[in-house]
Amino acid sequence: MVLLLPHLNLDILQHEVHFLLITNGVFFFLISEEINLLLKVVFLLSDNSFRLKYTFAIMTPRDENTNQ
8 A cells, every 4th residue: 555645734724735645445636736736634653554534625816806
């Protein structure tokens, strides 16, 4: 089982995640620098089992010309 989360911080609400690779059933996300990824990751680790619970939301940059 492989988990690669380069430079992942516990407080990543204001950070950009560019690469997420999880081989466990295989989830693969490649996020461009233009997209902010809101990612909350909870790690559960026990003797010989590794579980990853994750939720994510993709938020595009705000358009300065609209009221979004």
